[in-house]
Amino acid sequence: MNNDNKPRIPDAQTRAREVANMRQAVRRMDALILDLDELIARLEADIRNSPLTAYRLGRSKQLIKDQKQSKE
Numbered sequence: 001m002n003n004d005n006k007p008r009i010p011d012a013q014t015r016a017r018e019v020a021n022m023r024q025a026v027r028r029m030d031a032l033i034l035d036l037d038e039l040i041a042r043l044e045a046d047i048r049n050s051p052l053t054a055y056r057l058g059r060s061k062q063l064i065k066d067q068k069q070s071k072e
Helices: 012-048 051-071
Strands: none
Touching: none
């Protein structure tokens, strides 16, 4: 059995550096996620305020109203 294949625990300095790198990566990902959330919110607002959305909403309301009237 060869001892070279066994995983070894890195020294404290290496662990500290890797932890710092991971924390920095998490901070960058958090910032990017926040940017994406803001973009999604802006896109949703644009969709809500779109004339096409208003038209489709009005059309669907009219279809529902027509269906209710045809059942009566």
